[in-house]
Amino acid sequence: SSHLGSSPTVQTKGRQKRFGLQKPLRIVRSMVPSPAPRPRRRPLARTLLLITGVVAAACVLSLVRPEGATRSEAFLAAADAGGEAPTEEPGVGGPLDWLHYKVIIASHTGYPIALMLGFNCFGNVLLRKECQGKPYPNWLFGYLLGFVCYTYPSAVFSDLVFVRDSPRAMSNNNIIIIYTFWFIVIQTCEPVYRFLTQKHVFVMLTTWWLADATRASMCFLERAVTHQAVFARGVFQAFIWCSAGPIMRVAEASIRGAQITPLDKVQPNTFNAFKYPLIAMWMIMMSYMLYMMYFTDCNLFGKGGLTMVECGKKNDDIYAFFVYLACGLHIARSAWNIYGVGEGKVIFNHCMCGT
Numbered sequence: 001s002s003h004l005g006s007s008p009t010v011q012t013k014g015r016q017k018r019f020g021l022q023k024p025l026r027i028v029r030s031m032v033p034s035p036a037p038r039p040r041r042r043p044l045a046r047t048l049l050l051i052t053g054v055v056a057a058a059c060v061l062s063l064v065r066p067e068g069a070t071r072s073e074a075f076l077a078a079a080d081a082g083g084e085a086p087t088e089e090p091g092v093g094g095p096l097d098w099l100h101y102k103v104i105i106a107s108h109t110g111y112p113i114a115l116m117l118g119f120n121c122f123g124n125v126l127l128r129k130e131c132q133g134k135p136y137p138n139w140l141f142g143y144l145l146g147f148v149c150y151t152y153p154s155a156v157f158s159d160l161v162f163v164r165d166s167p168r169a170m171s172n173n174n175i176i177i178i179y180t181f182w183f184i185v186i187q188t189c190e191p192v193y194r195f196l197t198q199k200h201v202f203v204m205l206t207t208w209w210l211a212d213a214t215r216a217s218m219c220f221l222e223r224a225v226t227h228q229a230v231f232a233r234g235v236f237q238a239f240i241w242c243s244a245g246p247i248m249r250v251a252e253a254s255i256r257g258a259q260i261t262p263l264d265k266v267q268p269n270t271f272n273a274f275k276y277p278l279i280a281m282w283m284i285m286m287s288y289m290l291y292m293m294y295f296t297d298c299n300l301f302g303k304g305g306l307t308m309v310e311c312g313k314k315n316d317d318i319y320a321f322f323v324y325l326a327c328g329l330h331i332a333r334s335a336w337n338i339y340g341v342g343e344g345k346v347i348f349n350h351c352m353c354g355t
Contacts, residue, residue, distance in 0.1 A: 102114075104211070104323055104324075105319075107212070107219075108215070108312065109313075111172075116178050118208030118209055118211075119209050119213070120151055120175070120181075120182045121182050121196070121205060121208075122206065122208070123147075123150045124151065124183050124186040125186060125193065125196050125197065126150050127150040127186075128187065128193055130150070130249065131258075133197075135187045142183075143183060147179060149249050149252040150249060151179060152169040153248040154216075154244045155216065157244040158237065158244070161236075161240060162223070162224040162237060163223070199338065203338075206330060206334070207331055210327055210330050211323055211327050214322060214323050214326040214327075215323050217281060218312070218322065218323075220237060221237050221288065221289060222311075225289070225308040226307040226309045229300070229301050229307065229308070231289075234285075234308075235286075238282050241281070241285065242278050242281050242282045246267060250263070250266060273329070274332075277326075277329075277333070280326060284325065288319075291318060296311055296314070298310070298311035
C-alpha cells in the first residue's frame with residue numbers, strides 16, 4: 001500500500017539509486033512527436049490566382065467570340081429596340097475617361113466585358129454563399145438555378161414578361177463563357193471563394209456588380225416602354241426588376257430544402273434607400289423615367305414623341321449619373337456598415353438585387 005501511494009518523484013529517485021543514475025531522468029524532446037505546422041495563409045498567391053484566371057478568361061474570349069474584345073452583343077442594350085448605336089466615340093485619355101466612355105457610356109448600347117466579368121462573379125459568389133459557403137449539391141441543377149435565380153433573374157423574367165422573344169441573357173455566347181468560367185472556379189476553388197468574400201474585397205465586388213445592375217435596369221426600362229409607350233409598363237418593369245431576384249432565391253432555397261428566409265427579412269418594409277440597395281434601385285428606375293417625362297423635350301408618352309430608347313440616347317449623361325449615384329450610395333452604405341455602426345458587417349444577403 002505504501003508503494004502504491006508513493007509519488008512519482010519518490011519512484012523516480014528510487015530507480016536512480018537502483019541503477020546508479022546520478023542525474024534525474026529527462027525526456028528526450030526529439031522523441032516526442034511535434035504537432036504538424038499550421039499552413040500559412042498566402043493572400044498574395046490567392047490574389048495572383050484570381051487575376052490569372054480573369055486574364056485567362058479574357059484571352060479566351062478574345063479568341064473565340066465573334067463580336068470582338070471590347071464590346072459584347074447587346075443583350076442588355078436598348079439599341080435593338082430602336083435605332084443604331086453611335087459610331088463615333090470620344091477619344092480615351094486616362095483610366096477615368098476609359099471607365100466613363102468605354103464602359104459606362106458604352107454600356108448604354110452594348111455590354112462591355114469589363115462589366116460582365118464582375119456581374120457573373122458576384123452571382124456565382126452569392127450562389128455558393130447561400131449554400132453556407134459549400135459547393136452546390138448538384139452541378140447539373142446548380143448551373144441552371146445559379147444562372148436563373150442568382151445571376152440574371154431580373155433580365156430573364158423581364159424578357160419573358162415584356163418581350164415576345166427568348167431571354168437575351170440566354171442567347172449570348174459571351175455570357176455563357178464568362179458565367180461558366182466563374183461557376184467552375186468558385187464552385188471548385190476554395191481560396192478564390194474565401195478571397196472574394198473578404199470584407200473589403202466583397203465591397204469592391206458588390207460595387208462592380210451594382211454598376212452593371214443599375215445600367216441594365218435603365219436599359220431594360222427603356223426597352224419595355226419603347227415596345228409599348230405606356231407609363232404602367234415602366235412601373236411594372238421596376239417592380240419586376242427589383243423583386244425577381246429575391247423571390248427566385250427564396251424559391252430556390254425551398255427547392256433545395258434549405259431554411260427559407262421570411263419575406264420581411266428578405267426585404268424589410270421601408271423606404272430607406274440608403275440602407276437597402278433594392279429600394280435605391282427601384283427609386284433610381286422611377287426617377288429615370290420621370291426625368292425623361294418631365295425634364296426633357298422628348299414628349300415621351302405623347303403623340304409624335306420620341307421613344308424612351310431615343311430619348312435615352314440624347315441623355316447619356318443622366319444615364320451615367322444614375323449609375324455613379326448607385327455606386328456612390330453603395331460605397332457610402334458599406335463604409336457606414338463597416339465603420340459607422342461598429343458592427344463590422346457588409347450587406348451580403350437577399351436584399352442585393354441580383355439581376
